[in-house]
Amino acid sequence: xxxxxxxxxxxxxxxxxIGIPDGYSIIRVGTSQSLMLKFLxxxxxWVYSLNKVRSYGTTERTNFGSLxxxxxxxxxxxxxxxxxxxxxxxxxEYVEENKETLQRLDLQKLxxxxxxxxxxxxxYFLFYQSDFVDKKFSGVEQEITAEILGYKLHCKIDGRYxxxxxxxxxxxxxxxxxxxxxxxxxxxxxxTQNLVYALASEQFYKEKIHGVLYNIVxxxxxxxxxxxxxxxxxxxxxxxxxxxxxFYFMRYEIPYTENDKERxxxxxxxxxxxxxxxxxxxxxxFENTGNCESLFACEYLDACMSNSFEGYAIGNKVFTELxxxxx
Numbered sequence: 202x203x204x205x206x207x208x209x210x211x212x213x214x215x216x217x218x219i220g221i222p223d224g225y226s227i228i229r230v231g232t233s234q235s236l237m238l239k240f241l242x243x244x245x246x247w248v249y250s251l252n253k254v255r256s257y258g259t260t261e262r263t264n265f266g267s268l269x270x271x272x273x274x275x276x277x278x279x280x281x282x283x284x285x286x287x288x289x290x291x292x293x294e295y296v297e298e299n300k301e302t303l304q305r306l307d308l309q310k311l312x313x314x315x316x317x318x319x320x321x322x323x324x325y326f327l328f329y330q331s332d333f334v335d336k337k338f339s340g341v342e343q344e345i346t347a348e349i350l351g352y353k354l355h356c357k358i359d360g361r362y363x364x365x366x367x368x369x370x371x372x373x374x375x376x377x378x379x380x381x382x383x384x385x386x387x388x389x390x391x392x393t394q395n396l397v398y399a400l401a402s403e404q405f406y407k408e409k410i411h412g413v414l415y416n417i418v419x420x421x422x423x424x425x426x427x428x429x430x431x432x433x434x435x436x437x438x439x440x441x442x443x444x445x446x447x448f449y450f451m452r453y454e455i456p457y458t459e460n461d462k463e464r465x466x467x468x469x470x471x472x473x474x475x476x477x478x479x480x481x482x483x484x485x486x487f488e489n490t491g492n493c494e495s496l497f498a499c500e501y502l503d504a505c506m507s508n509s510f511e512g513y514a515i516g517n518k519v520f521t522e523l524x525x526x527x528x
Contacts, residue, residue, distance in 0.1 A: 215509065216245075216249070216504045216508050220248065221248065222252055227353065227476050227477045230353070231346065231352070231353030231355050233354065233356065234394045235522070236250060236251075237393060238394070240472070240475075240479075241393075241472065243488060243489040243492050244479065244486045245487060245488040246489075246492075248486055249504065253515050253516040253518065254514075254516075255513060255514050256500035256501065256512075260302055260303075261305075264310075264311070264314050265314045265317065268292065268295050269321065270359075270374055271291065271294075272292060273322075275294070276326065277332075283326055288326075289319060292315055292322075296315070312431065313425065316432075316435050320438050320442070321442065336362040336364070337363045338361065338362045338372075339361050339362065340358055341359070341361075342358070342359065343357070344524065345357075345401060346526075347401035350466070350473060352473045354401050356397065357522055357523055359371070359372050359373050361402065368412075369409065370414050371398055371399060373394070373415050375416065385453075389413075389415060391468075393465075396469075399412075399413065399462065400466065411456055412454060412455050413454075419451070421438055421449075423441060493505070
């Protein structure tokens with residue numbers, strides 16, 4: 202599918218000539234932690250995102266994580282341990298709500314994502330039954346907007362809870378395939394997303410955030426055998442999860458001190474300032490070729506290589522993960 206869109210200035214809508222959308226500003230419209238990270242990764246990719254350019258391949262790669270995240274959202278919002286029938290209903294709701302996007306996925310891939318999510322969700326909530334006893338959850342999947350340093354930050358918090366001592370924690374869900382625990386722990390000590398959400402939560406809710414419970418679910422590394430049915434694969438996966446629960450389900454409590462938060466504010470000031478300067482045309486926008494391929498190839502690699510958006514599409518909004526923000 203080719204993109205036909207042209208900007209109001211009548212410039213040709215090509216990767217080499219694409220610019221900041223008319224009227225966009227971090228001060229007036231705002232940004233999110235995902236856009237901040239996109240900017241740090243590659244300014245050109247950030248501009249593509251601001252212009253709502255989307256790659257179909259991203260959905261296929263991220264669908265399982267989005268589906269599992271949706272189930273966690275529904276269950277924690279519901280506030281009680283689910284049975285398998287309830288999990289199935291939530292999965293069906295996700296498929297219905299995203300049917301337009303999911304039509305582009307390979308059917309076998311979608312069926313496998315659904316089946317694996319059912320198995321993993323059932324085992325996850327068996328493993329973490331205590332969440333519904335010793336944690337008082339609030340604000341599950343709450344969308345908030347806070348102002349930090351004069352800039353608007355739009356956030357979607359996976360969950361908040363009070364521990365038995367009375368400390369308030371944010372909860373962050375992640376599905377990951379590869380995990381290097383040593384590197385992860387180092388990174389989490391100053392993680393952008395965790396600290397953006399902590400600072401925004403403190404401003405929005407007017408209460409201190411003690412830290413973040415980083416909740417990791419490992420995407421299955423087992424492969425479907427050539428002659429194996431999906432049902433047999435799921436039975437094999439369930440046995441593997443039961444035998445290696447600590448491999449599939451990992452949690453880290455990451456406390457953040459006031460000094461950690463002050464350092465984060467200083468860092469965010471520099472990042473947001475550069476982003477706004479780019480919006481005003483005071484700093485240059487360029488490709489960061491060092492990030493074209495890391496764990497996964499950049500979704501915009503083909504666009505930069507060919508100077509064409511052939512095979513891409515224009516989405517409906519910039520903040521796709523936020524229902525309350527229509528921009």
